[in-house]
Amino acid sequence: MNFELTARQKELADLGRRFCDEVLLPLEQVADEHGELPMDRRDGVKDQVRAWGLAGINHRKEHGGLGLSMLDQTLIEEQLGRVTNGLWSCVWRPPVSLKFGTAQQIKDYLLPSCAGHRRGCFAITEADAGSDPRQVKTRAVLKNGKWHLAGEKWFVTSYNASDFIIVHAHVDDDPDKPTLFLVDKPADNLVHLRSPKFMHNFAFDHAELRFEDVILPEDRMLGRIGQGFELTKDWFVEARLQIASHALGAAIRAAELANGYATTRHQFNRPIRDFQGVEFMLADMAVEIFATKSMLYRVAWEIDNGLDRKLVHAHASALKLHSSEMAGRVIDKALQVLGGRGYMRENPVERLYRDIRVDRIWEGTSEIQRVIVAGQIRKRGLGVFSGWS
Ligand SMILES: Cc1cc2nc3c(=O)[nH]c(=O)nc-3n(C[C@H](O)[C@H](O)[C@H](O)COP(=O)(O)OP(=O)(O)OC[C@H]3O[C@@H](n4cnc5c(N)ncnc54)[C@H](O)[C@@H]3O)c2cc1C
Known part of the structure; x- marks a missing residue:
């Protein structure tokens, strides 16, 4: 049994610690007083994430990520966890489900997300569907080659920092067909209802959204029907x-x-x-x-x-x-x-x-x-x- 970290792993932990101390910790007070990371600080942090070589920490190299093992990632994440106000989320982690996309979806969503040019948030939870996501009411119906999405989502973290949403919906209202959809922002009939305050102050918001018949091209389904x-x-x-x-x-x-x-x-x-x-x-x-x-x-x-x-x-x-x-x-x-x-x-x-x-x-x-x-x-x-x- 060998519990020793490699020299590279020690370096990664050190990198995470220094990034946290030098880039993120100085933003804590301003984020707490402002309620979230002020808009005029966001691009600067993004540039720092790239400059420190932390872009795409959770993806494989062929998808534009750093190709780190889970232990490598863990060592960095542990150091980022020291910061308050959810500022660790400034280091983006593109949703893992994107790697199951088509070649075109990987090109359009995953590669630019790893590079920090795009950002996605994840919308599963609803007013009546929390621990039990089978209660989801958001539905997707295919009509004349287009998906029609309707429903409401709660607690969508980082909505205001994202330019697309991965939405978990039931195809044809059938809970046996949970399916994911890629919705680009802005979208017609996508309504931002509000971003309520929470016990913590977080780098970005947690939004409530309404999809009022949002129409998507057929190729915006991620994976297959029922694979949600x-x-x-x-x-x-x-x-x-x-x-x-x-x-x-x-x-x-x-x-x-x-x-x-x-x-x-x-x-x-x-x-x-x-x-x-x-x-x-x-x-x-x-x-x-x-x-x-x-x-x-x-x-x-x-x-x-x-x-x-x-x-x-x-x-x-x-x-x-x-x-x-x-x-x-x-x-x-x-x-x-x-x-x-x-x-x-x-x-x-x-x-x-x-x-x-x-x-x-x-x-x-x-x-x-x-x-x-x-x-x-x-x-x-x-x-x-x-x-x-
Ligand atoms: C700040 C914040 C950010 C979030 N970000 C996101 C996001 O980005 N995307 C997203 O989709 N969701 C997000 N969520 C939603 C989060 O995942 C849900 O809040 C969580 O899954 C619990 O659901 P609920 O709040 O509806 O509670 P409920 O499911 O209504 O639970 C209420 C209580 O009942 C208990 N309970 C429920 N079922 C059982 C059971 N079977 N056995 C025992 N106890 C049970 C729960 O443990 C809890 O104590 C976020 C939530 C918060 C607070």
């Missing part, structure tokens, strides 16, 4: 690893800040870390981080080494559940160590506290991850998680 879930399954695995990496990075940053503060802050004539009540919090944080990091790198390694896809799904769910809940516990403790300062908006730990909450909700809630983990135990036995193969 199949094409997004890979995306879910990747997104869950990203969430785990970001949660880990966020927890490490909070723990570092708490650890530093515990040394310099004096009360009752001694550093507060001398009080066991404080030092035990630091110890608990360190152990949680240690366990999560081991789990995350293991799952990334399993993906890179071709572990059975079903097992990878099971492990990615367990990882997403554990890491998102771990980050909540660690950051809560870090805030406690910082006392009143930790509760100030200008303190990164306060922002991390707000930011990290959504990781227990998006890309499958904690309860849905438990449903997946429990289902795997029932189907395949506890060994899926307790074994080592």
